[in-house]
Amino acid sequence: QTLFIEDAVDSLDQYSTLPLTDTVSPENIAYILYTSGSTGNPKGVPITHKNLVNFLYSMAVEPGINQNDRLLSITTISFDIAGLELFLPLLKGATLIIADHETARDGRLLLELVKNQNINFLQATPTTWSMLLDSGWAQPLPLKALCGGEAMPPDLAKELLSKCDTLWNVYGPTETTVWSSVKQIKADDKLITIGKPIANTQIYIIDEQGLLVAPGSIGEIVIGGDGVAKGYWNRPELTSEKFIPNKFSGINDDIMYCTGDLGRMLSNKEIECLGRVDQQVKIRGHRIEPGEVEQALLLLDGIKSAVVLANENFLIAHIVPDSSLENAEDQIPIWRETLTSRLPAQLIPHDFNLIEKIPTTLNGKIDRKALSQLKTNKKITYTAPRTEEENIVATIWKESLGIEDIDIFSDFFEMGGHSITGVKVMIEIEKHTGKRIPLSALFKYSTVEKFAKLLNTGTEIYSDCLVPIKPRGNKAPLFLIHGAGLNVLNFINLSKHFHSDQPIYGIQGTKPKGFEGWYESIEAMAAHYVEAIIKVNPKGPYALAGFSFGGIVAFEMTRQLKEQGKTVSLTALLDSYVDSSYYYGSYRRKQLVRYLDITHRRLDFLKEMLLSWKAFKMRINGKKEYILQRHFGKKDVMTEQEELAFQQFLEADGMVKKIVDRYHLKPQNFEVDLFRSQDDDEYKLDPTHLGWKKAALGGVLIHNISGNHLDIVAPPNDKVLAQLLQDILDQKHENI
Secondary structure: OOOOHHHHHHHHHOOOOOOOOOOOOOOEEEEEEEEEOOOOOOOEEEEEEEHHHHHHHHHHHHHOOOOOOOEEEEEOOOOOOOHHHHHHHHHOOOOEEOOHHHHHHHHHHHHHHHHOOOEEEEEEOHHHHHHHHOOOOOOOOOOOEOOOOOOHHHHHHHHHHHHHEEEEEEOHHHHHHHOOEEEEEOOOOOOOOOEEOOOEEEEEOOOOOOOOOOOOOOEEEEEEEEEOOOOOOOHHHHHHHHHEOOOOOOOOEEEEEEEEEEEEEOOOOEEEEEEHHHEEEEEEEEEEEEHHHHHHOOOOOOOOEEEEEEOOOOEEEEEEEEEOOOHHHHHHHHHHHHHHHHOHHHHHEEEEEEEOOOOOOOOEOOOOOHHHHOOOOOOOOOOOOOOHHHHHHHHHHHHHOOOOEEEEEEEOOOOOOOOOHHHHHHHHHHHHOOOOOOOOHHHHOOOOOHHHHHOOOOOOOOOOEEEEEEEEOOOOEEEOOOOOOOOOOHHHHHHOOOOOOOOEEOOOOOOOOOOOOOOHHHHHHHHHHHHHHHHHHOOEEEEEEEEEEEHHHHHHHHHHHHHHHOEEEEEEEEOOOOOHHHHHHOHHHEEEEEEEHHHHHHHHHHHHHHHOOHHHHHHHHOOOHHHHHHHOOOOOOOOOHHHHHHHHHHHHHHHHHHHHHHOOOOOEOOOEEEEEEEOOOOOOOOOOOOOOOOOOOEEEEEEEEOOOOHHHHHHHHHHHHHHHHHHHHHHHHHHO
């Protein structure tokens, strides 16, 4: 129906000129919109005038609109984003053009309408934008483009940037009034984020206990502020579940909305959205966010769009390849290899399924249910051992990892392997084959098939101190130095979260024949390591990061490198501490000072006893129970494998103690970066600097990481640590 304004004005004479008696307050409901969300059960969301006005005024500023703009409305009014299209132009005097149902769903008709009506402001979902691009859109248009409702693929962003004046990524659920965050996308953006909160809005990332996670860690996105609705219409139980008290705002009776979306806060305070909490899967003990894998896939060349789903114990990547890609099947091994260098092993899809189009719902969102019913390229198969050696390795891995069937092409670390498991595996391998294989071999030979070939070499396998964890890249390499356990397997996940162009080397503490001819001192150990890293990187600069005891070694390596006139760009101490005894050369003096330190610390232990008898009992029952709890996660009774692994751990720990007792730490005039675990109070005499302030005269830069001593290099804290280290490395190397 067409209405003429002139006729409407003429009819105003019949109305009274007296002031209105009914008033509208900010808390009155402007509209109730029913949404099914991800559950499929419709629920009404009452949005107040306050909610709506806050949203509109914020949008009027950013992305911005004025009286000269012409906005095209293409969204059905049952979808909340129609609120921007209908009300924002009226608020600022812009022109509103409404597309009919047929035009909004036909890319050719829609593109024609945009051109003919001189539209310069358009909001759409990624699906609609893709439809426009596929409909012959060749020449750039003077458009302010808003994209929301689903994640924006990087390839789509790249195309839109070449066709529009500006591109904006918008994010928000119905329950917080249309959009809650906005980000202008630019050509040099390496990552597409959802940006920062709009006006009078707060976004938090919380864990399962409702606590804020560390920056860079993954958690649930929750939203507070003036856009949050009061709850669901006549659904009190659901309201109390999703609308919770906002304990971060300091305002009485303030609430925030739990979106059910996963995300993380980046160092620039922007939010990265990683999909739905209810799409999380657990595969072989690992909690996996498919959205994280999708983000990595969309950064690869030749992929237009991608959705990752879980199928039993595997991930399947459904991929729409670029139309310009001639043979996408040939690209799959390249995609897999590139992902392997960027993601932890458990995040690598088992199957890459090529499809023509991602199925969508009526609202233009991804239809994951329909996608899960698609047939994959190949049946997910299990490859059993084929040779005697493969059978030996598979049997040992099955027992050590607690997995029923092991595919000979599956990765040791993907299946949950770690340093302690690796020690158990090597013990059993030696018992069954007579071959002593260094723990670091698992980096290179991480599948049953590869490891079995290693057993077939017929020669003795020696260990070198330098382990190329991720040797490729053009940046200056980072050298990660072992802790008291002397191996570097605990760095495997950490290494995956650095930039793809960042080389990573591990330094392990065993010599070619184990402890035979081992180091007499920390100085000798550091000298050997310095010699090894100079061979890899003759000119420098040198970036060192030592975990626990490795921090002391990194400090000594820095001293020796500087004595040789070398440039050390980073000395990172990963939860490494020194007590007062390190500063004395005499053995007797060391022991006396250490005794005094321990006596002082026991005063704190008395307090711990009062608060937690169990924790205090573990302290006083000796080192064995402490190590069992910290490194084996249990328990009074161990298997034979675990007992042998434990004895190896104690042997390494004893060797380290000997050279520590001989070491005289002398203060040096250089700076160190100290990464402290927030949940560990192990070193209580100097909880701020962990004893390093006296040693590093150039200063101690402190970085806090969630977790305890062992957790800072383990998931999920490894991502935060890697991101911090990468940022520091890039900054330090910028002018070198």
